[in-house]
Amino acid sequence: NFVGEAMNRVVFIDPEGQRRPVDVPDGWTLLEAAIQNGVPGILGECGGSASCATCHVYLDETTAGQIEAPSDLEQALLSQAPAHLEAGRSRLSCQVTVSDRLTGCVVMVPDIQ
Secondary structure (H helix, E strand, O other), X not given: OOXXXXXXXXXXXXXXXXXXXXXXXXXXXXXXXXXXXXXXXXOOOOOOOOOOOOOEEEEOHHHHHHOOOOOXXXXXXXXXXXXXXXXXXXXXXXXOEOOHHHOOOXXXXXXXX
């Protein structure tokens, strides 16, 4: 379906521990990738508008250190997430845009949203 688009392999690890590798076009968010590929545990109740924390994920340390830090709004929303926060690794998947910098990224989904 995405002929001609740059694709980036991202690996989601769902709450049951199952690895789910997906190919994601540049410009999509991790939330869009998760929903389009049926990754369980990522709800995105606000539709990606950064007004809830139901798309909380943990990025691998390498990726977390290579992308832009969360905004003040994202940090405030993360503080409301029911799952344990991991300093530097917790992100809202709706706020992380996929590019070649995320190729090979491992994204862990918490067991509660």
